[in-house]
Amino acid sequence: MKISVIGLGYLGTTHAVAMAKLGHNVIGVEPDRARVQALTAGELPFFEPGLGEALTEVIAAGNISFQTQHDALSAASDVHFICVGTPQIPGQQSADTSYVFTAAKELAAAMNPSSLVVGKSTVPVGTARELIARMQEVAGFVPKLCWNPEFLREGTALADSMLPDRIVIGSDSSDYNQVLKACYQPILDQGVPVLELDLETAELVKVSANAFLATKISFINAMAEIAEASGADAVKLAEAIGMDSRIGKSFLRAGIGFGGGCLPKDIRGFIARADELGVGDSLKFLKEVDQINLRRRQRIVSLATEELGQVKDKKITLLGISFKPDSDDLRDSPALEIALRLQALGGIVTVHDPVSLGALEQKSSGLISETDLQAAMKDAELVILGTEWAEYKKLDPATVSSLPRFKTIIDGRNVLNVSSWQEAGWRVIAPGRNIVND
Numbered sequence: 001m002k003i004s005v006i007g008l009g010y011l012g013t014t015h016a017v018a019m020a021k022l023g024h025n026v027i028g029v030e031p032d033r034a035r036v037q038a039l040t041a042g043e044l045p046f047f048e049p050g051l052g053e054a055l056t057e058v059i060a061a062g063n064i065s066f067q068t069q070h071d072a073l074s075a076a077s078d079v080h081f082i083c084v085g086t087p088q089i090p091g092q093q094s095a096d097t098s099y100v101f102t103a104a105k106e107l108a109a110a111m112n113p114s115s116l117v118v119g120k121s122t123v124p125v126g127t128a129r130e131l132i133a134r135m136q137e138v139a140g141f142v143p144k145l146c147w148n149p150e151f152l153r154e155g156t157a158l159a160d161s162m163l164p165d166r167i168v169i170g171s172d173s174s175d176y177n178q179v180l181k182a183c184y185q186p187i188l189d190q191g192v193p194v195l196e197l198d199l200e201t202a203e204l205v206k207v208s209a210n211a212f213l214a215t216k217i218s219f220i221n222a223m224a225e226i227a228e229a230s231g232a233d234a235v236k237l238a239e240a241i242g243m244d245s246r247i248g249k250s251f252l253r254a255g256i257g258f259g260g261g262c263l264p265k266d267i268r269g270f271i272a273r274a275d276e277l278g279v280g281d282s283l284k285f286l287k288e289v290d291q292i293n294l295r296r297r298q299r300i301v302s303l304a305t306e307e308l309g310q311v312k313d314k315k316i317t318l319l320g321i322s323f324k325p326d327s328d329d330l331r332d333s334p335a336l337e338i339a340l341r342l343q344a345l346g347g348i349v350t351v352h353d354p355v356s357l358g359a360l361e362q363k364s365s366g367l368i369s370e371t372d373l374q375a376a377m378k379d380a381e382l383v384i385l386g387t388e389w390a391e392y393k394k395l396d397p398a399t400v401s402s403l404p405r406f407k408t409i410i411d412g413r414n415v416l417n418v419s420s421w422q423e424a425g426w427r428v429i430a431p432g433r434n435i436v437n438d
């Protein structure tokens, strides 16, 4: 099929490459000229394992090209995927849907009436129906539209796209769904289930899934607060409750909490939308989910302050700065926020990260970036693990023991083997646990 993918961020780039890998003819449309040039040269504008290789492969196969706006060829595609961002409006809780409406209007002015428009961006419920009306005003016909939310995670984006847990399609017509299902046929042939829903339910599936995941994380972090106050261990608690198959063990990792470009802004946008719909009480609990999450960042700052006496002029090293491993995404990163708060308290903060230091450079944060792990840890008075990159999980505590001034580590992600670090002479502090150090 001939496909256009509008918006080439994490979602759009991954989706465009995935569609090209399925054998479709893909045109990626994105106004940012530098990004289009980079992608055309086979360079990813962000870090995502395996995606760069796949991009090179589909470029070589002649299945993909990139351009800054629609032309006759892209406008004549069989399917147009809208993948633009919906960031939080600065100073507000709501999602900014203006990029979605702008992309849809530009498309409506150019597109063929027979082609299918598919929304993949995360939007407030009700957006798709409004989009149909606004596109109709521009196009002069009712556009065929499906809502098809995406559930990919950064770090495993391509694998999630090629083999998702489910495909959700919302629309007003099963005829539209047939076209989209044909587009995903190789994926469906692998047994991936499809759910055919109305537009509103499809939109809601995405935000409610992210709200549920955020709630699970904040639930275990609330238990971490209880554990800290009562002498219990939230990691062992999570293991025990997670063995109940009704609860499940995933997304129960206590620590510094969730961040990134999705979960935080999606729960806030969801709260704002519920208010607009007159059912704000239904999602009041999500405000607590947000608050619990944000408190975890401050908790690490408090633990650091307790440990050091005062932060001012103390050398602190953060291991990991991205919001999660296998990503260089710094959006709403808990680790980065902790580093900045410690710096604001007068700490001399050095950060190490396997891939995110380039992205940090652009922020002029004033943090000291160190590409060499040994050099980053050398002379530190406190080490904080902020992102659970494999290279930190694999660290041999004995090998790094001679480096810091005091051997104290705060395991912000609860991933280290506490006893082996203690045996190597370290004091280990971990949120939600009451670790006894001799």
Ligand code: UGA
Residues within 6 Å of the ligand: 122, 150, 151, 152, 153, 154, 155, 210, 213, 217, 250, 251, 252, 253, 254, 255, 256, 257, 258, 259, 260, 261, 262, 263, 323, 324
């Ligand atoms: C999330 C969802 O998981 C995807 O399904 C969704 O498609 C995506 O948002 C989106 O809306 O586009 P992502 O933000 O890439 O994906 O990352 P997650 O794996 O969900 O992690 C989010 C945050 O939660 C990270 O900061 C992670 O460190 C934290 N987390 C995760 C915890 O603190 N504890 C856990 O147990 C799990």
